[in-house]
Amino acid sequence: MRKGTKRNLFIAATYGAVLFLGLLLGQNYAGENRWSGSGGLLPLGKTDRTGKVQHMIDLIVSNYVDSMDIGQLQDLAINEIVAQLDPHSEYLQPDQALKQHETLEGSFEGIGIEYYNLHDTLMTVGLIAGGPAQRAGMRVGDKLVAINGDAIAGVNITDKAIEEKIRGRRGTAIEITINRSGKDIPTPLKVMRDRVDVSSIDAAYIIDSATAYIKIRRFGANTADDFRQALQNLKKQGAQRLILDLRENGGGYFSAATALASQFFVDKQLIVYTQGAHEARTDYYSSADGIFGNGELAVLIDEQSASASEIVAGAIQDLERGIIVGRQSFGKALVQEQFGFGDGSAINLTVARYYTPSGRCIQKSYPISNGKNHHLANRPTPAKKLMDTTIAEAVRRHRPSQDVYKTASGKLVYGGGGISPDVLVPADSSGISTLYRKIRKANLIETYVYDRLTKSVPAYAAENYLKGYFLPDKEYDDFLQYVRNKGIDHTTKEAEAIKPMVRTDIEALLGRYYFGSETFFKVRNRSDQVLAQALNALQGG
Template sequence: MEKGTVRNIFVAATYAATLLLGLILGQNYVDQQGSSPGNSLIPIGLSDNSYKVQQVLDLLVNNYVDSLNLDSLENGAINHIVSHLDPYSSYLLPNASKSQSEALDGTFEGIGLEYYNLNDTLMVVGLMRNGPAEKVGIKVGDKILKIDTTVVSGRNTPLQTVEKLIRGKKGSTVDLFVVRNTDNIIKTFKLRRDQVSVSAIDVAYILQPTVGYIKIRRFGLKTAEDFKQSLIELKKQGATNLILDLRDNAGGYFHIAIRLANEFFSDKKLLVFTKGAHEDKREYFSEGNGDYASGKLVVLINGRTASASEVVAGAVQDWDRASIVGRRSYGKGIVQEQFDFLDGSRINLSIAQYYTPLGRSIQRAYKANWSNMIDYASMYRGLWVLDTAFVQGQLFKTLEGRELYSGGGITPDYIVPIDSNALSMLYQEIVGSNYLEEFVYERFTKKSPAYSVENFIQGYHLPIQEYNDFISYLNTRGIAVSAKKKNDLLGLIQSDIEAIVARYYFGREAFFKVKNRTDPFIEKAIDVLKPMNIAS
């Protein structure tokens, strides 16, 4: 099957806020497809007016007073058409399409390091295990001065430029010139780019005796496989209860969410069904061979839990398989389908809605917002308005008698109160400013930690003097913090700094382990598990 006719059902929400919108219709698409059989968009454009878009483009290219770029015109027209369909259908240009695929597939071609631009110098802040950078001896804390022949330190080099310099085809080489704090000598490393894999499992570990914890960032191609392996390891360590953290997981591949939900059932259960104006009802069932079909289960959600995550949460809630803890989820119940073009661009088109096993639709209401169409510069931003108010829909009852409602996301069985300090404008400004990272990288990266990873995670707490210094640091950068706010934000900011320090010294898993020490969602989940006869 040609690339242009490939279809891949998925639920996409994670990247919708940052990617372009659009849809291509008319003769240009037909020309690309030729007479190839299979699924395509050709039937959409068979009316007498189907060639208007192409005719207008031809008219402009052949008659307009100035020369025009046909590709830009086409992309603009595509953008405009699909931006009026719904908030989720999107048109991705080749680079954006490739980035989305890499993020969902969990693989890319590169050297396997994370960097941070600190005072116009690229500092290595993370290394992929067994990646090219780690293998040649690059260390966290190294500062990158030059990539091949391009100096990137002290030049205000755009991160997009750095990305292009570092990434490349598998097997190609790149030279990095770095300086290390310990010896202040410039070192040269020749790296051979390779396929780098990034798991969608942020962390999986024993939180308490018999209680396993798994946090999933997205539903990519290998998420179900990685989850299954994590379950095996946790069971070996004595886990008979599980906390599944889907907070901030905004979706991914629909069929992967189905595979993961299957792990929680020992018999054939309806997990979800879909239907749309042009899509017949389709039902998706568990296979009855779940690896975690009998243990106690708590699922954590919040307002950024969406799409594929809501499929999983809805299935286990409807069947009384799990307790849902947290905040009401986002409410995206739209199934999308990918249509790939020969040039690498892609359409993510909404084709159906999905419903939980009981028949609940969790899609929040949305409507077009035409008020911003006067300003051309912002006409593609904020076109759709999502209804954030919860309106109870139809009532459903589970087999155990729990009352559940349709519409507006998944409502938890146990609600964690909102932390007003975390939602405050001041805290959001601090988090969004990157000053937390800058403070840590400027102060905590000069020498190795005096703690082992286990001791750090269990016992390290930011000294109050360091917190006071951070508040002073903010004041010098134009963020004023009153005495009251300083006291209110103490716990939040201490936890943030501790977690960033842990990530720098010990890696990504340490970050989440430190954050979980004082997490109210985790505390509530443990509390919910207590009456379930957890073995001590």
């Protein structure tokens, strides 16, 4: 890569999963970024060939029968050009570029609330600890009625309009009229917009007496620091082993991925290298001062683990530092550089591929506009029948021979189509049932919980909730009737098949509502087979 710049390298990762909310936290998954610092529009007229595009736009603006917006024409031209490239190169409008930047930087200017649109009314379901809204006295469960005197409840307001009303410059005030426990509060809450910092760590806690669990949502500017702080606290509690959960993590900053991977080594190791037609090979090494350079390690991945997540998993696997548990990762090994334009828009342009320490590229093939595929190794055939075999044995039968690589000890690893876990844990079949997908698509679990199960604050602490609350059978039956009332019919057998997942979803969502994000993951993890397999492997089972 180019030396002497302050730009961040990035892995575009638009493949990710937002848990459930239209958040005002900027928590949408985005790509790795290295800012070019260039201004103005793309220099389309640098050569005779590229000059044709700009010349055509000039001709239309100067001679076309109707007036045309030059900016709109340029956007159309750029989008059409980018469409001919790989799926991770993209053109971003100014608001999209800003959101991506805020997401990865882990901060934005706003009030720090999470909301759910319940019956055309915004219900507060989460508050950033110490954020502007919480400081002003807002509580979880408050419903937003009006902002600065303008009604927002019952008027079919769009997410964009909500954001425009709530987001704003630091130091400016916003007045929010709220309904609390069914009663309108007569005096609006005055909230002073401020910088809001959002951690990239979703949960960090001790599972048993010696095993720490840390879940990372994305790879942002502060991820490595957040991780170090979280793990230091857990080590003080006796953690000697670590389970790092990168499932549903669509990526983030390349520099964050290498910084995190460095935490698992006590000597200088090649973590990843990048190379492209116009980019010379650049090697990235661990810094040899990792906070968890020793100790047993398991990394959890799934089909939504992409980009920066795969850099970390690939390094851990290739260097035999730990075990990879779960399902085949997404398969995204393309590196983007972000070029900014003077109007705030930007283009994320793929400039290189990255390779794991053993030299493998885990990029899957992808379609391009002419209907053909870029010929990069495809994923292996889905392994539904391979529950009792190791992933190495399974993949050996499905991977082409040219995709086989070896680690220093001779262990086989595979390129193309993502990272193959060392311990394969197939997806729960109930999670892919038609009934469950319909319920999730209609947001019925969230609506049911917020509408019917959040009427009173529990008189017990989070630990009591985790140990003592399990959704009663009657409540599950009531939920099934609610589902039927919403037009989704099902058989008794279908309802029984998805019962464990729905109960866990409801219990986790309630836990999050009352006790925060960490409780949500603690509830989910109680019945998580991937986590159970990782824990069993680390404990020598």
